Amino acid sequence: MMDQLPALQVVIPLLGALACALARHGGVAWFIATVVSWAMPVVAWLLLSQALSGGTISYSMGGWAPPWGIEYRVDALSGFVLLLVSIVGAVIMPYARRSVASEIEEKNRAWFYTMYLLCLCGLLGITITGDAFNAFVFLEVSSLSTYAMIAMGKDRRALLAAYQYLIMGTIGATFYVIGVGLLYSVTGTLNMVDLAQRIPEVESTRPVLAALAFIIVGVSLKLALFPLHVWLPNAYAYAPSTASAFLAATATKVAIYLMLRFLFTVFGVGITFDSLPITNIFLVLSLAAMFGASIVAIFQDNLKRMLAYSSVAQIGYITLGIALANHTGMTGGIVHLINHAMIKGGLFLLLGAVVFRIGSVKIDDLAGLGRKMPITMGAFVIAGLSMIGVPGTAGFISKWFLAVGAMEHGWWWIVFLLVASSILSVVYIGRVVEVVWFREPSEKVAEAKDVPLDMMVPALLLVAASVYFGVDTRLTADIAALAAEALLGGVR
Amino acid sequence: MEFVEQIVSHYNQWITIFLMVAGLYIVVARGNMVKKLVGLSLFQTSVYLLYLSPGKILGGTAPILEEGFEVYSNPLPHVLMLTAIVVGLATLAVGLALVVRINEAYGTIEEDEIFADGEDGK
Numbered sequence: 259m260m261d262q263l264p265a266l267q268v269v270i271p272l273l274g275a276l277a278c279a280l281a282r283h284g285g286v287a288w289f290i291a292t293v294v295s296w297a298m299p300v301v302a303w304l305l306l307s308q309a310l311s312g313g314t315i316s317y318s319m320g321g322w323a324p325p326w327g328i329e330y331r332v333d334a335l336s337g338f339v340l341l342l343v344s345i346v347g348a349v350i351m352p353y354a355r356r357s358v359a360s361e362i363e364e365k366n367r368a369w370f371y372t373m374y375l376l377c378l379c380g381l382l383g384i385t386i387t388g389d390a391f392n393a394f395v396f397l398e399v400s401s402l403s404t405y406a407m408i409a410m411g412k413d414r415r416a417l418l419a420a421y422q423y424l425i426m427g428t429i430g431a432t433f434y435v436i437g438v439g440l441l442y443s444v445t446g447t448l449n450m451v452d453l454a455q456r457i458p459e460v461e462s463t464r465p466v467l468a469a470l471a472f473i474i475v476g477v478s479l480k481l482a483l484f485p486l487h488v489w490l491p492n493a494y495a496y497a498p499s500t501a502s503a504f505l506a507a508t509a510t511k512v513a514i515y516l517m518l519r520f521l522f523t524v525f526g527v528g529i530t531f532d533s534l535p536i537t538n539i540f541l542v543l544s545l546a547a548m549f550g551a552s553i554v555a556i557f558q559d560n561l562k563r564m565l566a567y568s569s570v571a572q573i574g575y576i577t578l579g580i581a582l583a584n585h586t587g588m589t590g591g592i593v594h595l596i597n598h599a600m601i602k603g604g605l606f607l608l609l610g611a612v613v614f615r616i617g618s619v620k621i622d623d624l625a626g627l628g629r630k631m632p633i634t635m636g637a638f639v640i641a642g643l644s645m646i647g648v649p650g651t652a653g654f655i656s657k658w659f660l661a662v663g664a665m666e667h668g669w670w671w672i673v674f675l676l677v678a679s680s681i682l683s684v685v686y687i688g689r690v691v692e693v694v695w696f697r698e699p700s701e702k703v704a705e706a707k708d709v710p711l712d713m714m715v716p717a718l719l720l721v722a723a724s725v726y727f728g729v730d731t732r733l734t735a736d737i738a739a740l741a742a743e744a745l746l747g748g749v750r
Numbered sequence: 751m752e753f754v755e756q757i758v759s760h761y762n763q764w765i766t767i768f769l770m771v772a773g774l775y776i777v778v779a780r781g782n783m784v785k786k787l788v789g790l791s792l793f794q795t796s797v798y799l800l801y802l803s804p805g806k807i808l809g810g811t812a813p814i815l816e817e818g819f820e821v822y823s824n825p826l827p828h829v830l831m832l833t834a835i836v837v838g839l840a841t842l843a844v845g846l847a848l849v850v851r852i853n854e855a856y857g858t859i860e861e862d863e864i865f866a867d868g869e870d871g872k
Contacts, residue, residue, distance in 0.1 A: 391830055394834075394837075395833055398837045398840070398841070402841065402844055405844055405848070406844065409848055409851065414855035417851050417855055418852065418864065420848055421783065421845070421848045421849070421852060424841070424844060424845050424848065425777060425845075428790055428794070428845075429774070429777065429790070429793070432793055432797060435797055435834065436770075436797055436800060439797065439801045440800075442801070442827075443801075443804040448830075
């Protein structure tokens, strides 16, 4: 059983999705999805602790030895991301029951949970696989189920958002697969470890450089790097609340993981950072995201869209860590990956609670809501502070590492820009705080009250985590540091 | 002359590139949502050729041990593309389903008309 854990990580949600589809009944499907998604963190935790104590786990799918068969690999970084994705997936489930019941028609509920589990399966698959083409397949499994989830949103604009995402997501995935194809035609292998060994022999040939370009652009589309982010705001804004929270916390993070894998493990720092201007490209785009998207966020009336733009800005921080490409900076990027997942997941869940009570997330409708839903809005403020990066919260830890990483390069101006962009997030979070706490309750919110416990606890858990990891960084920063070391050292 | 020869001898690659760029152009340039999907499909199809043509050796056969055959083509790209075809099919199906729903909700599948509706689609 223990030997088969890597396969179970992916197979259980896949079979769970099938069971949900066959169940057809919303309640039964919810139960199946909950059981499955609660099993996932256990598996992920066992895998991570095994990988941390006994070194990288290599599993041959179907008994076919790599590099011929598909290899599943778990090391510090992938185990870490597996744990993150599965925990978020599990925490959201109890919340989902009421939220989905209020936002999605009865006949579609079972399908929603089917899509949810398929998406979970795809995201875990991308993370665990050591095979470049297999990653593409899982990328499409998660993307296709995401399109369907987004399209289930109540607003008809959800359909447009899903369509736009489908077009851009497919272009991104196809770019990725073109890159993998070019690599395969030059090296004759799809296994990531094998690729890493063979690429140095052919590293300056044109197909390899073209492959690198295709893969970077393709994955950047998926992770919503600044100019390629246009699909994200609408997709998050109009998706059902549960889906918004799940996607905001996991989907882009897994894409960033894939980017890290290719930049550092497959191509290696020698090609990507030493001889090509990738640092400069990522630096400019990350800073553009941190400022551009934050400024746009300030002017949003729809709070879900505001958070979505803020996600684009926060992804900028993570890619900034990648651009710094030194140990501290990378640690900052990876630790922000987990911190931001907690913070944004929590914030989206809280907004979902607002939708559940008053059916709107337009800022003007929420005047005085703080007095009617004090716990929800109080938690919103705490999570907001953590996103801003107030000392004592998780957001501060990531920004601290990024700032120190930048200083190791001697780039003082980046530290100033980090602070400046945090001030922008003070503005858009502050705007919400002003409206919900310092205005007289409007008629719209007169009936509102805090949501039931099963919705409140998951949201509060994520918010609590976003504070807790600001104090105790053993689980986040220490493992992130290990992962960063492994990435910068090449394959281990 | 050498240049022409190079083009002719790599004609499969040129077809791949033509399909790829044509598909991507349709996606960007057309406002009709079904036409966009057709372009997207064309773009994905070009990838099949990208994988398959380097896998084929002229005169090679399928990799089955049999006397008299010594040159074999690589079978792996075919298997990979079988998967990619399924993925492409699923994408097209989801895309078309979305277009049907958009047509029901908006009464049109022209992007200009939907965005001209006054709602913030962007």
